[in-house]
Amino acid sequence: MIAIDPAEAGGPEVLQPVERPVPTPGPGELLIKVAAAGVNRPDLMQRAGKYPPPPRAPSILGLELAGEVVALGEGGDARLLGRPVMALVAGGAYAEYAVAPSGQCIAVPPALSMVEAAALPETLFTVWSNLFERGRAAPGETILVHGGTSGIGTMAILLGKAFGLTMIVTAGSPDKCRRALEIGADHAIDYKAQDFVAEVKAFAPDGVHVVLDMVGGDYLPRNLACLAEEGRHVSIASRRGATAELPIALMMRKRLTLTGSMLRARDVPFKTAIRDALVQSVWPLLAAGKLKPIIDSTFPLRDATGAHARLEDGDHVGKVVLTMG
Known part of the structure; x- marks a missing residue:
């Protein structure tokens, strides 16, 4: 063969x-x-x-x-x-x-x-196990997904909308943000031109319930700033770095859950x-x-x-x- x-x-x-x-x-x-x-x-x-x-x-x-x-x-x-x-x-x-x-x-x-x-298969297994099982996403909740026009990101949008979630995504250009909205995202943020933390807070003042993150590194503390009380942060990749500084007081005050997984x-x-x-x-x-x-x-x-x-x-x-x- x-x-x-x-x-x-x-x-x-x-x-x-x-x-x-x-x-x-x-x-x-x-x-x-x-x-x-x-x-x-x-x-x-x-x-x-x-x-x-x-x-x-x-x-x-x-x-x-x-x-x-x-x-x-x-x-x-x-x-x-x-x-x-x-x-x-x-x-x-x-x-x-x-x-x-x-x-x-x-x-x-x-x-x-x-x-x-x-x-x-790769996107379905990944998004289901991390967003819905580890992240415990439930109908009516608001989700932040980085890489909104990637394979994982687009599947997260599609599954999220199918199961009653409000989907916020980040993407790297105005055109990609437009495409994310066409696919079904409720809000798309150009992370190269906008502060995604400020944009999330403007769209969801109480914060998001789950962050699905494939970026890692210095995004982690910024992601935690986006989370609502009892929020869940799910790491599935670390393209910007495998270590990060953790704001422990914020984590305790908001009673946050940090988790992640590797599937392969x-x-x-x-x-x-x-x-x-x-x-x-x-x-x-x-x-x-x-x-x-x-x-x-x-x-x-x-x-x-x-x-x-x-x-x-x-x-x-x-x-x-x-x-x-």
Whole structure:
């Protein structure tokens, strides 16, 4: 099979197609003929040598995919054989075939294309587990999400509006703010031209209930200033730095909760529990065509270099997807 499995770290130019053996599904796994694979920022970090795959994960890039189940490992879910699925994987999606645990697969409803399905797992699992489970977001609450036009940000907007949340986002230009509002955000802040703390306080004087943060560093104390009493801060990345100065008195006075998570290295039972929650709560929206990811662009697998360059330049809105056709 053709796969993207760079031999060394580097820029997008190292993403050259190579031949690799078709993987064999292990116990509880499915072999999937990949139709499309989502491109995510952790892929860029892995390519650059800054985010090695977890133990036993393939070195082939890619954390999400959609395709047809063509073979089963022992104990694999036989109900999915021959059916289109979307899957969250710890690696291996940038290839013509990939294996995935049955518990990390969701049947693709007819309302979704395979490109749309491939753009969903990483963002759905991440946003659901962090905003709704760890962040305990509830209908009627107000949420601040940084990176509002990223794959995670656009999915947070879509899910938030579907479940009755008021969504405030930050983005890096007036055009991106306009796009965030078109997607469904209630308020969009140009963080390059505006003080997002002041803008949040003007829009929500009592503060927001949850901050979903992928920035880290010096954003953390500013985020806490945006939170209402009993607010929750959920960290999912740290692009501006992995350490921050914490205003302890503010945290105590507001009775804040600070939490966060990393998804990729979590075990199959944990990810299966998220999958089950998504099947119950979100799949009906997908099946009805009421929830679809925002697709920025698609690239053929052999041009993974172009896909990474597109994500890296920061001008994208929504997801970049690789196609196998």
